[in-house]
Amino acid sequence: MVVEINLLEQKEKRNILPYLVVAFFAFFLLTLAIVFNTQKSNLVEEAVRLDEQIVQVQAEQESFTTSSGGEGSGREELKTSLEQLKGTIVPTVPVVEGLVSLLPERGFFESFALTGTYEITVNVRFDSIQEAAKYTNILLQQSFISDVELAGVETDVVDNTEDLYDYQPRYIASYYIVLEESTLATVGVSTQ
Known part of the structure; x- marks a missing residue:
């Protein structure tokens, strides 16, 4: 029987578990950052679009108020003519x-x-x-x-065909x- 003795030190196996955990968390954080960044850019685009719509609606509202300024006097004329008509109601x-x-x-x-x-x-x-x-x-x-x-x-x-006594x-x-x-x-x- 031969006995083998190895006098060289055996290399210890590296524990890669901490590296895997750190890599997993780094990948997770990178993915979260990408998702949050895209959500933020979508929300910013939507806010810009809504701001443009608000400006457009305000412009339309201003055009309606300026054009209805003439209608306001027309409405007043209609009210006065209605009051005059109420005064001349025939029973x-x-x-x-x-x-x-x-x-x-x-x-x-x-x-x-x-x-x-x-x-x-x-x-x-x-x-x-x-x-x-x-x-x-x-x-x-x-x-x-x-x-x-x-x-x-x-x-x-x-009509001649009707009854004469009718x-x-x-x-x-x-x-x-x-x-x-x-x-x-x-x-x-x-x-x-």
């Missing part, structure tokens, strides 16, 4: 009720339109031409009406009526 419901109460038994309105502040155009159906004349005379006697003009009377064509209005009278402003404002509508 149409009492006027219509007054005009309807003066109609003969079988007369009725076909149309009613305000053509001016105190001007009315009315189409009325009657059974006879005499009823249209009587209605005109009655309208002229009313205190809330200053002028009445019979614009025309048309004959409604009756009683239908046959005349359409068109009236132009001017209301009395002072009477409407103080007294209102009252039929005589």
Whole structure:
């Protein structure tokens, strides 16, 4: 048996674990620095873009305020004209009720339109031409009406196939009526 004796020192194996841990932490820190740097640059770009949008919106807002400066006076004009119109409101419901109460038994309105502040155009159906004349005379006697003009009377064509005993209005009278402003404002509508 041979015994071998090695008198040379054996080299110790280096412990690379601390180097690996340091390298891992260095790589981790480098990766974190890169990620944070890209996030920071993205946020800076977004902030710059938002600042540009803010400047653009402020410029648009200034252009709207300068252009609406003329509209402000227009709005004031509209408000004053609205107040004037409120002062000249015609009480149409009492006027219509007054005009309807003066109609003969079988007369009725076909149309009613305000053509001016105190001007009315009315189409009325009657059974006879005499009823249209009587209605005109009655309208002229009313205190809330200053002028009445019979614009025309048309004959409604009756179908020959209808029953002869079927009683239908046959005349359409068109009236132009001017209301009395002072009477409407103080007294209102009252039929005589």
